[in-house]
């Protein structure tokens with residue numbers, strides 16, 4: 001069978017009237033940037049890029065050298081193409097405006113340049129997550145307010161996974177599509193059409209070291225899973241936790257599961273652990289497009305009205321029947 005590259009796939013979508021040339025260019029540029037990030041990630045110690053950068057980001061977290069490099073690659077790649085009105089990044093406090101000598105477009109791009117960065121130094125999979133919004137204030141310089149749109153308004157979302165192979169997983173609002181990087185050819189090849197999350201699963205992902213800090217509905221849910229065959233669920237469940245959201249979500253897209261970073265007492269004052277705009281929302285759009293569900297426990301994630309660019313939220317997503325059950329336990333408590 002003839003191989004279809006990401007470029008061919010996107011041109012096909014454009015010819016079918018599903019995306020415009022600017023959105024096509026945007027995705028192509030992001031794909032080019034993640035190839036460059038992937039090259040750096042794979043060089044590891046050979047390129048002297050492991051370890052801390054010696055600085056903190058807006059979240060007060062120590063930046064890794066690769067956090068900084070990945071952020072720079074994405075900002076620079078996307079500045080000059082004329083498809084963007086502005087960008088926002090986990091690693092940058094303010095909205096990143098397009099330098100005034102470059103043309104501007106109608107889209108806003110948000111990203112977590114290198115998610116799961118605690119895994120870099122131990123050579124475990126990390127990823128890039130991105131979200132695309134329309135600039136609501138056409139013509140004017142976008143402000144933080146321009147970005148504060150609920151996740152259901154995203155026009156596209158995706159992630160790159162730097163694993164044994166590098167993959168780009170993308171939704172343009174019509175299903176979820178996966179592409180695998182052919183390193184010799186330098187192109188992403190369409191390998192995973194219409195990825196789906198099964199409604200049921202026997203796998204869950206949560207950092208159980210936080211168990212004592214969780215709220216009662218999550219404690220109840222996980223306890224029942226752990227009781228397995230002898231508990232109320234009447235069957236055994238398996239647990240996985242990579243501590244790279246991209247890798248955990250990719251596993252769920254491949255064979256089902258439920259991922260939780262719920263509200264807990266450690267992160268309550270911050271609103272949660274994961275960031276709404278460039279972690280939770282793009283992943284929620286992908287999971288819903290694949291037939292799964294995504295919630296805070298109390299509300300559909302894609303309906304959360306953001307109030308801050310770097311806002312955090314509780315995240316529960318994956319196989320529909322399990323996510324519904326966790327939501328029900330929240331309602332009941």
Ligand code: AHM
Nearest residue numbers: 114115116117118207243244245246
């Ligand atoms: P980061 O953006 O600083 O890398 O943090 C996000 C990551 C997620 O990828 C992952 O699910 C979670 O943090 C792991 O957290 P923990 O170390 O508490 O298990």
Ligand code: MG
Nearest residue numbers: 112115116279
């Ligand atoms: Mg992150």
